[in-house]
Amino acid sequence: MKILIAEDDATTRKLLRKTVEKWGHEVVEAQDGAEALAMLVQSGAKFMIVDWNMPGVDGIELCRRVRCLDEMGYVYIVLVTINDSKEDVILALESGADDHVSKPFDRKELRARVRAGERILELERALRAENDGLKSKNEQLEELVSIDPLMDIGNRRGLFKAIEKAHHRYSRYGEEYGVVMCDIDHFKTYNDSYGHLAGDRALRAVADAMKGILRVSDEIFRFGGEELVLLTPKQEPKGVTFFAERLRNAVEQVGIAHEKSARGVLTVSCGATVTSGTDVSSKWEDVLQRADRALYLAKASGRNAVRYRGNEAGAGGVPPTDPAAARGKAPAASM
Numbered sequence: 037m038k039i040l041i042a043e044d045d046a047t048t049r050k051l052l053r054k055t056v057e058k059w060g061h062e063v064v065e066a067q068d069g070a071e072a073l074a075m076l077v078q079s080g081a082k083f084m085i086v087d088w089n090m091p092g093v094d095g096i097e098l099c100r101r102v103r104c105l106d107e108m109g110y111v112y113i114v115l116v117t118i119n120d121s122k123e124d125v126i127l128a129l130e131s132g133a134d135d136h137v138s139k140p141f142d143r144k145e146l147r148a149r150v151r152a153g154e155r156i157l158e159l160e161r162a163l164r165a166e167n168d169g170l171k172s173k174n175e176q177l178e179e180l181v182s183i184d185p186l187m188d189i190g191n192r193r194g195l196f197k198a199i200e201k202a203h204h205r206y207s208r209y210g211e212e213y214g215v216v217m218c219d220i221d222h223f224k225t226y227n228d229s230y231g232h233l234a235g236d237r238a239l240r241a242v243a244d245a246m247k248g249i250l251r252v253s254d255e256i257f258r259f260g261g262e263e264l265v266l267l268t269p270k271q272e273p274k275g276v277t278f279f280a281e282r283l284r285n286a287v288e289q290v291g292i293a294h295e296k297s298a299r300g301v302l303t304v305s306c307g308a309t310v311t312s313g314t315d316v317s318s319k320w321e322d323v324l325q326r327a328d329r330a331l332y333l334a335k336a337s338g339r340n341a342v343r344y345r346g347n348e349a350g351a352g353g354v355p356p357t358d359p360a361a362a363r364g365k366a367p368a369a370s371m
């Protein structure tokens with residue numbers, strides 16, 4: 037173990053060093069409290085033997101200062117002192133010393149006290165390691181509870197956490213974000229026709245198709261049932277609409293047979309929006325709801341379509357050209 041000895045008297049310091057080294061410890065020396073503090077941080081020692089009476093920063097003050105260094109982990113301090121009245125011992129302990137030894141020190145006693153401190157430090161190290169292990173397990177757990185196991189993407193809980201952060205960044209730093217809400221068209225009839233296992237496979241395939249076109253900064257979540265929500269840092273109505281159109285197209289291109297759908301394959305409808313204007317002072321729930329309304333419009337237009345809805349109360353509310361309309365796609369008869 038590395039032991040830092042803080043002692044202003046050279047003879048005592050030398051004696052302490054030799055004694056402690058004989059027990060197999062590595063020694064770092066300081067001549068006063070200020071030097072000891074600097075060397076403690078530098079050496080990373082966890083055990084200190086400290087003289088009470090030193091010029092400048094004395095042993096008591098040193099104890100107090102060490103207890104203020106919270107990035108160090110626990111440092112065990114034995115105060116060596118000629119001041120060993122009951123009041124002095126109380127003052128030493130209250131200042132942060134763990135133990136005290138009277139001066140001139142008795143080797144056997146000092147050795148026993150060093151061992152006691154060593155045991156406590158070992159225990160502290162073990163607890164810390166266990167704690168770190170628990171922390172990392174907690175993080176893993178936290179991640180797991182935010183994932184939808186079937187689609188292997190974030191779940192509703194994950195979405196709420198992510199959109200809350202995104203909205204905070206928007207309100208606070210003006211970083212706009214886009215939301216695309218997607219719903220698989222005629223999914224109930226798909227399940228009825230092909231069975232729920234096929235339905236599960238289709239859900240996974242839809243998520244995979246969308247994941248295939250995402251950038252690292254985009255996030256995808258299962259909102260529930262056959263609904264997905266995507267968060268993207270895109271800032272323009274046109275950009276987020278184009279992004280939604282790519283998502284819609286990616287799903288159509290997979291070509292999952294769905295005989296009761298207008299196109300003969302499984303498709304999605306998408307509602308898109310971006311933050312602007314008064315969104316700064318409103319809640320993320322309002323942004324999500326706008327994407328939901330846009331999705332409703334996409335459904336109403338005949339499905340397998342993208343609709344955009346901006347924040348009319350703010351800038352950027354003008355809907356861009358609808359890509360489905362631009363392709364000249366006739367709306368399907370049923371909704």
Ligand SMILES: [Mg+2]
Nearest residue numbers: 044087089090
């Ligand atoms: Mg002294």
